[in-house]
Amino acid sequence: MSASVLYDAQGPRAKRRNVVYSIVFLLALAALVWWVYRGLHDKGQLDWAKWKPLLAGSESWTTYILPGLKNTLIAAALSMVIALPLGAFFGIARLSDHVWVRVPATVVVEFFRAIPVLILMIFGNALFAQYTDVSSDDRPLYAVVTGLVLYNASVLAEIVRAGILALPKGQTEAAQAIGLRKTQVMTSILLPQAVTAMLPAIVSQLVVIVKDTALGGAILTFPELLASVGPMSSYYGANTIACFTVVAVIYVVLNFALTSFASWLERRLRRGKKSTGAVLAPAAVAGTQATGAGGGDMAGGYAGKTHT
Amino acid sequence: MFDFLSGYDLLGAFWVTVQLTLLSAAGSLVWGTLLAGMRVGPVPLMRGFGTAYVNIVRNIPLTVIILFTSLGLNQTLGVNLGSQNFDTINFRFAVLGLIAYTSAFVCEAIRSGINTVPVGQAEAARALGLSFTQVLTLVVLPQAFRSVVGPLTNVLIALTKNTTVAAAIGVAEAAFLMKSMIENEAQLLAISAVFAFGFVCLTLPTGLILGWVGKKVAVKR
Numbered sequence: 060m061s062a063s064v065l066y067d068a069q070g071p072r073a074k075r076r077n078v079v080y081s082i083v084f085l086l087a088l089a090a091l092v093w094w095v096y097r098g099l100h101d102k103g104q105l106d107w108a109k110w111k112p113l114l115a116g117s118e119s120w121t122t123y124i125l126p127g128l129k130n131t132l133i134a135a136a137l138s139m140v141i142a143l144p145l146g147a148f149f150g151i152a153r154l155s156d157h158v159w160v161r162v163p164a165t166v167v168v169e170f171f172r173a174i175p176v177l178i179l180m181i182f183g184n185a186l187f188a189q190y191t192d193v194s195s196d197d198r199p200l201y202a203v204v205t206g207l208v209l210y211n212a213s214v215l216a217e218i219v220r221a222g223i224l225a226l227p228k229g230q231t232e233a234a235q236a237i238g239l240r241k242t243q244v245m246t247s248i249l250l251p252q253a254v255t256a257m258l259p260a261i262v263s264q265l266v267v268i269v270k271d272t273a274l275g276g277a278i279l280t281f282p283e284l285l286a287s288v289g290p291m292s293s294y295y296g297a298n299t300i301a302c303f304t305v306v307a308v309i310y311v312v313l314n315f316a317l318t319s320f321a322s323w324l325e326r327r328l329r330r331g332k333k334s335t336g337a338v339l340a341p342a343a344v345a346g347t348q349a350t351g352a353g354g355g356d357m358a359g360g361y362a363g364k365t366h367t
Numbered sequence: 368m369f370d371f372l373s374g375y376d377l378l379g380a381f382w383v384t385v386q387l388t389l390l391s392a393a394g395s396l397v398w399g400t401l402l403a404g405m406r407v408g409p410v411p412l413m414r415g416f417g418t419a420y421v422n423i424v425r426n427i428p429l430t431v432i433i434l435f436t437s438l439g440l441n442q443t444l445g446v447n448l449g450s451q452n453f454d455t456i457n458f459r460f461a462v463l464g465l466i467a468y469t470s471a472f473v474c475e476a477i478r479s480g481i482n483t484v485p486v487g488q489a490e491a492a493r494a495l496g497l498s499f500t501q502v503l504t505l506v507v508l509p510q511a512f513r514s515v516v517g518p519l520t521n522v523l524i525a526l527t528k529n530t531t532v533a534a535a536i537g538v539a540e541a542a543f544l545m546k547s548m549i550e551n552e553a554q555l556l557a558i559s560a561v562f563a564f565g566f567v568c569l570t571l572p573t574g575l576i577l578g579w580v581g582k583k584v585a586v587k588r
Contacts, residue, residue, distance in 0.1 A: 064489045065481075065507065066409045066499035073409070081412040088416070098444045173570045174563050175528035177542050182559040185549045266426070273428035277535035278546070285431055288438075299443045303435050307427050314426035 146215025180206030399473025516581030
């Protein structure tokens, strides 16, 4: 929206006032930065020795950060690849004409959306420990992927359902008019269009998944990016702040790239002439910004309704 | 069948979850509204700050934020939020982390609500000579809040589930208790079912009740 709706065009007085506000805000911000700086400085967290291994050396990256990042990406990719078909299955099942298909699918989806991912991960971990012979090295990965798949499949089910419902009704009617069966309508008319419509939402969900893998590192000893902070900071002499900063920056860059890609896709799809015009904004579905998480531009869904 | 529950303070753990949720919800509503105000305001510096805050915080895992409050702020920098008790410190840091994280989503929800208020409302308010703060607090925000009850409910439900992350810094809430119960007891499925049921009991009614409230208060246009 153009912000100018909320306030008048600024005259000389308003401009002067804004400068005063800016200075006051800047001073408050500077005071905060100074307080943080003093705190860090007094504890010696700003010494070059603490930052050097991360910023100037390559050993910290090859030993701790990159293997951690690799595990994060593996877990996220595996979860997405497994959750996507499952989600499509449940999403379509929720749209079924048969009550005995629709109701169980709804119950499953609503159930797993109501439970924290962490609970699902802890459950998965204990499940693999008690009932399978997955080695204890692999178990955290299995547990993390299980938790993420159960939760994200149900969120993706909602995305798929919303994506199909967002298509113009004429698509179904035209398909039925030329004599396609229900399965054919779904697989050759609705799904292909819905997949394009929901691509932005799916990419944003990837942000949620990447962020949720960090739970595995904190609780289940899954050696991902966040878990690399512990051994790294003890190896390089308690440079906790430096390690956290670097890890946080990596997460921000990775997720910001994904978010930007999602909104680029959305804009591109909205512009495209070939589609039916149905585009599912990343946050159009409740729960896409759920647990441990929240990706996607929440305001995205309203981007079209500009206000000038 | 449920005798494994004896000896564990199940209700106490869920009470901690509820406390975490309510305190963080109140805090992030305030901070998130302020951030939304900054993001739509006339001062470029505040706009920039709001945008940067939301984009950075939204893209960091909550787990990183919460662990940072404990390992970074508490253990490295010695901030203890006015308490010497280890449990109290961690509880307060968990609330702080949850507020910092959730307010980014609250801000975006409210900003999207501001977009749903018809332009004429703000224009009429300006025509009366109201200042930006008055336009926002007297005219636009009251209507915006009524239209974002739904999105805010989703944020609240996500927050309820996110409180489990506090287990990472040892706050004795539901997920923390579940982990220790699973380690000590044999009935894995029954324990998991109890905790899953607990969370369903917390999140489903929230969604239903606030969904109804949202319909009630929505501005009919």
